[in-house]
Amino acid sequence: MTREDGEIRVQPNIFARKSAGGYYTPDDLVNLIIRETIDPLVSARMETFSARAKELETSELPVDIRLGDLTTIDPAETLLNAKICDPAMGSGHFLVSLVDYLADRVISAIAEG
Numbered sequence: 001m002t003r004e005d006g007e008i009r010v011q012p013n014i015f016a017r018k019s020a021g022g023y024y025t026p027d028d029l030v031n032l033i034i035r036e037t038i039d040p041l042v043s044a045r046m047e048t049f050s051a052r053a054k055e056l057e058t059s060e061l062p063v064d065i066r067l068g069d070l071t072t073i074d075p076a077e078t079l080l081n082a083k084i085c086d087p088a089m090g091s092g093h094f095l096v097s098l099v100d101y102l103a104d105r106v107i108s109a110i111a112e113g
Helices: 016-020 027-037 039-057 063-071 075-080 093-112
Strands: 002-004 007-009
Touching (some): 027 039
Antiparallel strands (some): 002 007
């Protein structure tokens, strides 16, 4: 805020975020972090489910037992139960992007299952 000729002008302080310790992480960096840290977890869950489903295809176990076995490793369910911490939270930009990313993966897992 400045005062000129009896008028008060409100101007954004371009250094306010820096002095307050607030930073905005660019989308490209957020997406890279998510891909590099979360994507391996998603892939592992999907691969585990697919491998077990393939094993059970030729099993002589009753269908309800086979389905019950797969239910415990259902990738959509395990992704929904994932615990992820963003200790620097800030504006929530990372967490919002993460939720969008995981929602897409859960929908894909459901579609494949």
